[in-house]
């Protein structure tokens with residue numbers, strides 16, 4: 001019997017062993033962002049446009065989708081994110097001309113649409129905050145992606161903001177990128193509450209109905 005139970009326990013542990021073998025754990029800061037915070041999402045979209053879109057796209061998103069989800073009008077979204085340079089039906093693509101990345105940076109700049117799903121929000125947050133000055137070379141390096149060709153684009157922002165403000169700004173950008181990875185999440189959250197509310201009302205109604213049915217029956 002004991003043998004059987006230890007085999008059973010071993011089998012249960014196997015999936016855990018699989019996870020543990022996924023590579024060294026990264027030391028990540030918690031992003032603590034919230035998709036329910038629409039103001040944070042709006043700030044994140046504007047910061048993303050100002051600091052990241054010189055190189056990156058989130059090409060699976062359109063401006064009018066963002067408008068609908070964040071509570072902007074079509075005019076407001078293109079004004080906030082592109083100074084009115086784009087149409088609201090356009091996809092959110094980088095302002096960099098094709099091929100310039102490989103010419104100037106020597107590599108292709110990744111699209112960030114699915115980056116939050118690929119690497120997690122905490123990674124994106126920590127990556128933006130992970131730049132450290134290398135004492136020897138005097139150049140910025142990223143502790144999560146050593147030797148990265150992406151420059152420390154938030155250096156000026158970090159210098160001019162308090163630690164708390166910089167946390168919020170990087171959290172807002174992370175929030176926007178988590179949204180970009182799965183825009184339907186916003187509706188799912190909304191729908192979840194409605195379903196729960198519906199079920200509660202249904203329980204109340206069935207309870208009242210039961211009382212009504214059994215009222216005249218002695219039991």
Ligand code: HEC
Pocket residue numbers: 048051052053054055056105107108109110112115124127128145147148149150151153154173
């Ligand atoms: C000057 C161009 C440039 C700008 C501006 C820029 N990036 Fe990047 N980014 C890159 C390049 C190039 C890479 C690929 C890095 C590499 O392979 O070393 C990259 C990679 C990334 C990655 C993936 C990292 C990984 O582990 O693979 C993330 C996340 C990212 N950038 C986020 C941002 C965010 C957020 C901003 C705005 C705050 C931003 N980037 C602004 C050029 C840029």
